[in-house]
Amino acid sequence: MARKESITKEAIFQAAFELLKEEGIEQVTARKLAAWANCSTQPIFRVYKNMEELTEELFEKACEFFQDYYADFPRQTVTPFVNLGQAYIKFAGEHKKIFEFVFLSPERFGKSMYDIVNGDEGYISREIQSAKTQGSRNAGELFTRMWIFIHGAACMSLTGDYDLPDAETMQLLKDSYHSFK
Amino acid sequence: MARKESITKEAIFQAAFELLKEEGIEQVTARKLAAWANCSTQPIFRVYKNMEELTEELFEKACEFFQDYYADFPRQTVTPFVNLGQAYIKFAGEHKKIFEFVFLSPERFGKSMYDIVNGDEGYISREIQSAKTQGSRNAGELFTRMWIFIHGAACMSLTGDYDLPDAETMQLLKDSYHSFK
DNA sequence: GCCTTTTTATAACATGTGTTATCATTTTAC
């Protein structure tokens, strides 16, 4: 019968995600990926129709990567949106290439920014619910304003224009929440 | 003596800036630029040492382009930072490629985001001064918070996640100012 | 052990990049 495969799809995908994380999506090329996976370019095109197909799977994985990051992020306050903001801003600074790929892409493979952050667990919906519980009448509008602020800090973190200690970020977000409330 | 030049540095630079504006800095390649300037690649390398030198001049020009945009932006309110915010957000939506090049580059040829927005005219300093005049004790901190918010809206505008009518943007910025104040 | 089938590496093709060499054209001093 046939020769046994020595380079699995999983191994290629894992190498691709590492490469994406380290050097950004535009560096995930067939030959660079082959080098990272210690193989030729051929196995890549055996398991993926083309590089675009791989990119789309990487995008899905990158979204999940953020959602897992947030899921594991320790909650330090009960103030709505603050924990989400802390995680999002810290994520942008720690995983610049992933953040750029997911949240600064022009099209995002059809997904909206809110869909991605919300995830299957409804991370945004939860926070809005929490704000309502804490007496906010216009929690949706409150989220919108908080999110603009949070996204701003994250994007500045990306370019090195925001670099506050975690504690100050938390205080800043708490302040913002109470300002907007 | 020498042959008279038919393709000036100015013509090349102008074509390069148009190309940058329309398709982004990564599309400003020697051959594409030659096509936009209706010449071969040769005149480009006569007037620029290499493409990197052109890119640096384009960056300078792009900064001035933003500053001119803001200078021409009609002032609709006396609330500090609001006009600057309106202009910055609208600029991001109207000139995505330029905004990306100037404000989302990782290094910005050594210039800080604040230096660029401030410009020779001290656009930021003026607003901070104005806030002080209007009774704000901590105008610098107020600017920082406003700017995070403004930059957030601009970056969302870039990716199509922010698209409010101008009047609502103004109200949002005014609200934010009074919230943070 | 041969045959078939799949996997993989090597190498190729077509295209795009920055940059440079070659050479015809043009301009002007003489």
Next chain:
DNA sequence: GTAAAATGATAACACATGTTATAAAAAGGC
């Protein structure tokens, strides 16, 4: 008019990209 010098088009070089063709290697049925 001739010579010198700069300009600019054509074409080349070296390299990187996605993708595909070729062929060697391997695995198992017979």
